[in-house]
Amino acid sequence: xxxxxLYAPTLRETPAEAEVISHQLLLRAxxxxxxxxxxxxYLPLAWRVLRKIETIVREEMDNKGxxxxxxxxxxxxxxxxxxxxxxxxxxxxxxxKDRHNRDFxxxxxxxxxxxxxxxxxxxxxxxxxxxxxxxQNKYRDEIRPRFGLMRGREFIMKDxxxxxxxxxxxxxxxxxxxxxxxxxxxxxxxxxxAVEADAGAIGGSxxxxxxxxxxxxxxxxxxxxxxxxAANVEKAELKPIYAAEEELLxxxxxxxxxxxxxxxxxxxxxxxxxxxxxxxxxxxxxxVVLALVRGDHEVNEIKLQNQLNCLxxxxxxxxxxxxxxxxxxxxxxxxxxxxxxxxxxxLTVMNMFNAVCGANKPDQHILNVNPxxxxxxxxxxxxxxxxxxxxxxxxxxxxxxxxGIEVGxxxxxxxxxxxALKATFLDENGKEKPMVMGCYGIGVSRTMAAAIEQNxxxxxxxxxxSIAPYSVAVIPVSAKDSxxxxxxxxxxxxxxxxxxxxxxxDRNERPxxxxxxxxxxxYPIKITVGPKTVSEKLIEVKIRRTGEVHYFSLQSYIEDxxxxxxxx
RNA sequence: CGGGGCGUGGCUCAGUUUGGUAGAGUACCUGGCUUGGGACCAGGGGGUCGCAGGUUCGAAUCCUGCCGCUCCGACCA
Numbered sequence: 061x062x063x064x065x066l067y068a069p070t071l072r073e074t075p076a077e078a079e080v081i082s083h084q085l086l087l088r089a090x091x092x093x094x095x096x097x098x099x100x101x102y103l104p105l106a107w108r109v110l111r112k113i114e115t116i117v118r119e120e121m122d123n124k125g126x127x128x129x130x131x132x133x134x135x136x137x138x139x140x141x142x143x144x145x146x147x148x149x150x151x152x153x154x155x156x157k158d159r160h161n162r163d164f165x166x167x168x169x170x171x172x173x174x175x176x177x178x179x180x181x182x183x184x185x186x187x188x189x190x191x192x193x194x195x196q197n198k199y200r201d202e203i204r205p206r207f208g209l210m211r212g213r214e215f216i217m218k219d220x221x222x223x224x225x226x227x228x229x230x231x232x233x234x235x236x237x238x239x240x241x242x243x244x245x246x247x248x249x250x251x252x253x254a255v256e257a258d259a260g261a262i263g264g265s266x267x268x269x270x271x272x273x274x275x276x277x278x279x280x281x282x283x284x285x286x287x288x289x290a291a292n293v294e295k296a297e298l299k300p301i302y303a304a305e306e307e308l309l310x311x312x313x314x315x316x317x318x319x320x321x322x323x324x325x326x327x328x329x330x331x332x333x334x335x336x337x338x339x340x341x342x343x344x345x346x347x348v349v350l351a352l353v354r355g356d357h358e359v360n361e362i363k364l365q366n367q368l369n370c371l372x373x374x375x376x377x378x379x380x381x382x383x384x385x386x387x388x389x390x391x392x393x394x395x396x397x398x399x400x401x402x403x404x405x406x407l408t409v410m411n412m413f414n415a416v417c418g419a420n421k422p423d424q425h426i427l428n429v430n431p432x433x434x435x436x437x438x439x440x441x442x443x444x445x446x447x448x449x450x451x452x453x454x455x456x457x458x459x460x461x462x463x464g465i466e467v468g469x470x471x472x473x474x475x476x477x478x479x480a481l482k483a484t485f486l487d488e489n490g491k492e493k494p495m496v497m498g499c500y501g502i503g504v505s506r507t508m509a510a511a512i513e514q515n516x517x518x519x520x521x522x523x524x525x526s527i528a529p530y531s532v533a534v535i536p537v538s539a540k541d542s543x544x545x546x547x548x549x550x551x552x553x554x555x556x557x558x559x560x561x562x563x564x565x566d567r568n569e570r571p572x573x574x575x576x577x578x579x580x581x582x583y584p585i586k587i588t589v590g591p592k593t594v595s596e597k598l599i600e601v602k603i604r605r606t607g608e609v610h611y612f613s614l615q616s617y618i619e620d621x622x623x624x625x626x627x628x
Numbered sequence: 629c630g631g632g633g634c635g636u637g638g639c640u641c642a643g644u645u646u647g648g649u650a651g652a653g654u655a656c657c658u659g660g661c662u663u664g665g666g667a668c669c670a671g672g673g674g675g676u677c678g679c680a681g682g683u684u685c686g687a688a689u690c691c692u693g694c695c696g697c698u699c700c701g702a703c704c705a
Contacts, residue, residue, distance in 0.1 A: 071638085072655075200703085468705070570663050570664090
């Protein structure tokens, strides 16, 4: 490709709308343009990157017995009514009607579609296992699209669905995909971590997320340096912490005027926050809930929601606290609570002695509160959010925290959808059984953004070779020197003929402009054709990531460039 | 949806407080000059000032409503 023809409108300045680096650089490098919130056009350079990622994905899926197909984006409501998700999916689903007033949606995912497809054509255990996948746009009307391609409302996803005869087969499919995902993200040049995760709305259990480690990541993860444990903070399990045993003292009410927060009460009473109980009031579709954790801990709302098995969960407002909990905002506690409240206590709370909590009355706390003696929770469970330095559930070492961008997730669905949609087969004994399913997603467009989040510098993007739009940019220093130009043309043609994706910057620009654009777009290698190339038959080869410079002879540079690329 | 910020040539922004002919830089076009890290000179095209009402002799500027973008929270590939 010649730069004079390439549609890559680069920008000198960062558009104000872009916050995260991948969004800024994708816009500046002329790779994407916004059509609406969370909806983007992919310009030629971005499309090349996406196609390279897709190629890697296809190779790895096919390697594991995956077969590519393509299902409709537009899906009839009946499918979703059958599993009940038409209502559960809520506002996140893009819905539309046809001229006959029939309901449709733009597919946010394809479990329903593929399961009904497979159920009508698969009858026998001999046809299983099946691993089917597609790469296409998905639609989710996100509450808040943001960060450019990282959270769009339209995005490119690879989704594979596995159908097995039994759970042993599912385990094998799951392992295969886990392995394939590891290979995909490694080949894309990403630093990532597979972490244990919460299953969320898709359902099923047993799931891993593939997280690209980046400070801009929306997800929190914990990992252990001494073993292979890694988990999403939403999921990470915790054992109770046992406080040193104390003699139970009689509980006492203490005046604490205007003292509402944990840190205030600890300071006021001159005690450690570990001696306090934090009580958080929630409103759910299953009534009001009081969640208890130790003062220095945080509530993990996902865990709480899973314990309550509720669909909605939000912090209660002051009016709710007053009316439904019959308590006082800022002074709520589990002791002598009058309202009809489900009390969920964290495991650690149950092992505290002589603690402090709110008295459910204005400006008062209770001292020497002892769980079981002074209050009896409805549910006792692990509901706290894991923190840095908490012990590893596997080996006990101190955990580290990091931020991650979720680029893929693998799920075991078991028979959730096959039962709901009656996708059954006859086994070797002629017995009808539901297929055992798994689903496996990769955010292709998000992977592109994540790659940038991990590979950039002050001058622009630094693409890993495997997914770079072009591997090499050939830049003649002078736009007038005919010898330089003809050498540049020759190199450009020869590299392309030898399978190296190359652009020629044939624009009538000063060299600085060409270097800047090349760095912004992020070609792994720049080849400068200058006076030295003409006089000494040497080309200058500069590595984008390191700035390292090599001089190769015009006689033999092709192999040298290829060797260099293979090492990057 | 709740809470902040912002909508002025493609991009970055000034002008709004105190109403009076719509500006700069950059990008783009033409010519000249220049060519090893976003040069320079000259000329030029391009804006219903987010939209709709209202106030006024007169509105980018004041008032009302709406729309959009963006950041912080709940959702997720």
